[in-house]
Amino acid sequence: MNLKELSKNLGLSQTTVSRALNGYPEVSDATRLRVQEAAKAHNYSPSNRAKGLATGRALAIGHVIPVSNRHEMVNPIFGDFIAGAGETYSRRGYEMVLSVVDDENEHKVYESLSSRRAVDGVVVHGPRMGDSRIAHLQKIGLPFAVHGRASGLDSTYTWLDVNNRRAFERATNFLIDLGHRRIAIINGLEVMDFAYRRREGYKSALGANDLPIDPKIMRSGEMTEVFGYESARDMLDDDDAPTAFVCSSLVCALGARRAIEERGLVMGKDVSIVTHDDALSYLQNGRDVPIFTATRSSVREAGRRLAQMLLDQIANPQSPPQQELLEAELMVGSSTGPAPRKD
Amino acid sequence: MNLKELSKNLGLSQTTVSRALNGYPEVSDATRLRVQEAAKAHNYSPSNRAKGLATGRALAIGHVIPVSNRHEMVNPIFGDFIAGAGETYSRRGYEMVLSVVDDENEHKVYESLSSRRAVDGVVVHGPRMGDSRIAHLQKIGLPFAVHGRASGLDSTYTWLDVNNRRAFERATNFLIDLGHRRIAIINGLEVMDFAYRRREGYKSALGANDLPIDPKIMRSGEMTEVFGYESARDMLDDDDAPTAFVCSSLVCALGARRAIEERGLVMGKDVSIVTHDDALSYLQNGRDVPIFTATRSSVREAGRRLAQMLLDQIANPQSPPQQELLEAELMVGSSTGPAPRKD
DNA sequence: ATCGCTTCCCAAAGCGCTTTGGATTTGGCA
DNA sequence: TGCCAAATCCAAAGCGCTTTGGGAAGCGAT
Numbered sequence: 001m002n003l004k005e006l007s008k009n010l011g012l013s014q015t016t017v018s019r020a021l022n023g024y025p026e027v028s029d030a031t032r033l034r035v036q037e038a039a040k041a042h043n044y045s046p047s048n049r050a051k052g053l054a055t056g057r058a059l060a061i062g063h064v065i066p067v068s069n070r071h072e073m074v075n076p077i078f079g080d081f082i083a084g085a086g087e088t089y090s091r092r093g094y095e096m097v098l099s100v101v102d103d104e105n106e107h108k109v110y111e112s113l114s115s116r117r118a119v120d121g122v123v124v125h126g127p128r129m130g131d132s133r134i135a136h137l138q139k140i141g142l143p144f145a146v147h148g149r150a151s152g153l154d155s156t157y158t159w160l161d162v163n164n165r166r167a168f169e170r171a172t173n174f175l176i177d178l179g180h181r182r183i184a185i186i187n188g189l190e191v192m193d194f195a196y197r198r199r200e201g202y203k204s205a206l207g208a209n210d211l212p213i214d215p216k217i218m219r220s221g222e223m224t225e226v227f228g229y230e231s232a233r234d235m236l237d238d239d240d241a242p243t244a245f246v247c248s249s250l251v252c253a254l255g256a257r258r259a260i261e262e263r264g265l266v267m268g269k270d271v272s273i274v275t276h277d278d279a280l281s282y283l284q285n286g287r288d289v290p291i292f293t294a295t296r297s298s299v300r301e302a303g304r305r306l307a308q309m310l311l312d313q314i315a316n317p318q319s320p321p322q323q324e325l326l327e328a329e330l331m332v333g334s335s336t337g338p339a340p341r342k343d
Numbered sequence: 344m345n346l347k348e349l350s351k352n353l354g355l356s357q358t359t360v361s362r363a364l365n366g367y368p369e370v371s372d373a374t375r376l377r378v379q380e381a382a383k384a385h386n387y388s389p390s391n392r393a394k395g396l397a398t399g400r401a402l403a404i405g406h407v408i409p410v411s412n413r414h415e416m417v418n419p420i421f422g423d424f425i426a427g428a429g430e431t432y433s434r435r436g437y438e439m440v441l442s443v444v445d446d447e448n449e450h451k452v453y454e455s456l457s458s459r460r461a462v463d464g465v466v467v468h469g470p471r472m473g474d475s476r477i478a479h480l481q482k483i484g485l486p487f488a489v490h491g492r493a494s495g496l497d498s499t500y501t502w503l504d505v506n507n508r509r510a511f512e513r514a515t516n517f518l519i520d521l522g523h524r525r526i527a528i529i530n531g532l533e534v535m536d537f538a539y540r541r542r543e544g545y546k547s548a549l550g551a552n553d554l555p556i557d558p559k560i561m562r563s564g565e566m567t568e569v570f571g572y573e574s575a576r577d578m579l580d581d582d583d584a585p586t587a588f589v590c591s592s593l594v595c596a597l598g599a600r601r602a603i604e605e606r607g608l609v610m611g612k613d614v615s616i617v618t619h620d621d622a623l624s625y626l627q628n629g630r631d632v633p634i635f636t637a638t639r640s641s642v643r644e645a646g647r648r649l650a651q652m653l654l655d656q657i658a659n660p661q662s663p664p665q666q667e668l669l670e671a672e673l674m675v676g677s678s679t680g681p682a683p684r685k686d
Numbered sequence: 687a688t689c690g691c692t693t694c695c696c697a698a699a700g701c702g703c704t705t706t707g708g709a710t711t712t713g714g715c716a
Numbered sequence: 717t718g719c720c721a722a723a724t725c726c727a728a729a730g731c732g733c734t735t736t737g738g739g740a741a742g743c744g745a746t
Contacts, residue, residue, distance in 0.1 A: 002731095002732055002733085004732075012696090013695065013696045013697075015695075015696055015697080016694080018733070018734060019695090022734085026693080026694065026695075027693095028693075028695095031694080043454060044458070045455050046732080046733065047460055047461075047733070048461055049460065049461070049733090050396055050731075051733055052701090053390075053392050053396055053731090053734090054700080054733045054734040054735080055733080055734065065426070065429070073624045073625065074422040074423050074425075074426045074623075074625065075422070075625070078422045079418070079419065079421045079422045080417050082408075082417075083408070083410055085443075086442065086443025086444075087443060089443075090443065095440050095442070095461070096441045097439065097441070098439045098441050099439070100425065100426050100428075100429025100433065101429075101433065115386060116388050116392075117390055117392065118390075222625075224624075224625050224627055225625075225626055226627050226629060226630050230630075254568075258600075258634075261604050280417075281416045281567075282417065282565075282567050283567065283568055283594065284569050286569060287569050300417075345701095345702055345703085347702075347703095355725080355726090356725065356726045357704090358704085359724080361703070361704060362725090369723080369724065369725075370723095370724070370725080371723075371725095374725085389702080390702055390703070392702080393701075393704090394702080394703055395703090395731090396733090397704040397731055398703080398704065398731085399731075688745100688746080689744105690745090690746100691745105692741100692742085692744105693743100694739105694740090694742095695739085695740080696738085696739080697737095699735090699737105700734090701734090703730100703731085704731090705729090705730090707727095708725105708726085709724100709725085709726075711722105711724075711725090712721100712723070713720105713721095713722085713723090714721090715720095716719090
């Protein structure tokens with residue numbers, strides 16, 4: 001069923017039917033109702049493709065998922081973020097198109113999406129420090145919104161980020177207040193902006209309390225369970241082992257806990273952990289009581305929100321870019337406790 | 344830059360330029376070369392939208408992601424599966440469009456994708472037993488491929504599945520061979536077809552060894568860490584506790600391990616675990632030595648493969664639907680050991 | 687009646703591509 | 717030299733929609 005058939009069916013012109021369906025004021029309420037009912041009855045929905053051709057808008061947003069081809073790593077937060085963004089899109093009549101791309105070809109994909117007018121805008125995932133994608137997108141004039149930020153850029157653009165620095169500063173302070181003096185960090189890859197900021201927050205808390213910053217207990221890598229495990233294991237086996245960890249993800253924290261327990265130590269007593277928790281649906285941090293003390297911020301909500309910001313920007317191109325900084329909440333669980341006394 | 348401009352630029356007709364670029368034989372090699380170079384120079388790439396309108400093909404595949412609106416649960420395998428499928432699509436010039444949808448509105452989304460001709464086919468995720476989506480898609484004539492299968496349907500369609508029954512039969516037998524007599528299962532939601540099949544495999548192994556099938560040690564639910572933990576905890580605290588678990592996912596297994604260790608028991612000695620492992624990139628089952636004994640099958644590879652099967656089917660609509668059954672490999676890790684002696 | 691507004695509707699052009707059905711040129715061969 | 721097929725190219729229609737630029741009623745006021 002297409003417009004032509006539908007309008008013939010109704011004895012109206014295509015113009016009128018189109019206007020009736022798109023809420024233009026030039027048609028009477030009676031006609032509009034009649035049209036809407038016929039559309040529903042015939043299960044008609046307009047072809048996005050034709051609509052896009054006619055209007056110049058694609059009614060689609062692109063998500064370019066970089067997959068590091070070295071590690072074939074897919075970011076675990078991706079599913080939940082997409083789910084959140086998808087809710088917004090479907091509510092506003094947009095489609096989501098995904099491109100999975102190894103991180104070297106990203107620029108080309110943006111060019112192509114833009115020149116083919118395949119999308120009205122894109123969401124940039126996993127910004128790195130001074131990320132070149134941002135300048136590139138500004139150059140080719142494709143609207144975009146960044147999940148996170150890129151330090152070292154002075155231009156303004158639309159982004160939504162968690163206050164990573166503050167979150168890790170608070171996490172570290174929380175441990176310091178419990179008497180911990182030797183606190184390790186198990187961080188994500190520090191070319192990633194979020195990881196850089198978290199480390200800064202960690203360092204700042206240590207510095208403010210006159211505690212030394214020791215590279216020996218600062219690890220960074222791809223945030224897998226194994227990475228969390230190996231990092232924690234190595235540091236715990238060292239003399240001068242830390243009494244506490246801050247972790248960049250629940251997955252890492254699970255690995256760290258494995259290392260702790262493998263050593264016969266008790267988490268929350270001998271060794272404390274504070275982790276960041278993205279509130280992933282399949283990795284809830286406990287049901288009622290949090291397992292881990294955590295700085296928590298829902299990545300799904302971030303997806304919902306960032307998609308809105310992008311759509312708003314596309315709707316009003318002249319309005320200035322929006323930014324939004326979410327504060328993570330600190331939830332106290334059973335993975336932390338007072339620093340063990342030295343005997 | 345569009346076709347019209349490009350052809351004006353070259354002093355050729357749109358027809359010729361279009362043919363030159365699409366490899367039709369009616370243009371001379373010299374012209375073709377000239378056209379191709381001009382296209383590259385002007386960074387021209389045709390609008391998918393217009394192309395689709397003209398040809399009737401969308402050059403896009405839809406993935407409809409059902410999100411149970413009760414639990415807001417996103418399947419953790421989703422990211423890796425998509426990454427695999429995305430590789431295939433970009434290699435073959437297709438786009439991937441995602442619709443996130445609560446599980447009640449799925450049928451409508453298929454209708455809409457189909458009637459708007461937004462996609463040339465769809466991938467069906469998470470089939471349930473006797474899944475109604477399959478008949479529906481057949482009815483509306485939208486090509487599709489299923490990740491998994493739906494028991495209780497006699498029609499044939501394209502699918503790719505892991506031999507879940509066999510995998511769990513082997514897992515259970517492996518434990519039986521180690522002397523375990525009381526083996527629990529922590530399964531996914533058993534409306535899901537894969538979970539149903541896994542339970543059948545588990546039961547069949549028990550039955551073949553004259554072991555009783557006891558509903559008290561058979562749990563099924565959404566496969567979160569917490570679910571794994573709570574299930575294992577409850578069963579371990581029971582008298583007549585199991586000495587071994589088979590788990591449907593690594594995430595559950597992590598929860599089960601937590602319960603085991605919380606009770607001061609040692610995994611692989613007091614209690615054994617065999618889990619299914621989807622080989623997710625961020626949840627590797629150990630680096631060198633597997634942590635968990637596991638039945639392993641890469642979900643990413645499944646994505647790659649299933650996308651190929653769907654594209655092939657779209658290219659040759661008359662050829663019969665393909666099926667592919669992957670065998671999971673059993674990898675022995677350190678989570679299993681001989682059944683503890685009763686004293 | 688006539689005029690001037692609304693109100694409601696329509697015909698047709700155009701978005702960027704493919705494809706049909708020729709038109710023109712070229713080259714081989716008698 | 718003339719003819720025919722092959723090789724090249726082109727104009728125009730059409731895919732399903734939006735939108736411009738009207739036109740025809742309907743109605744109260746003159």
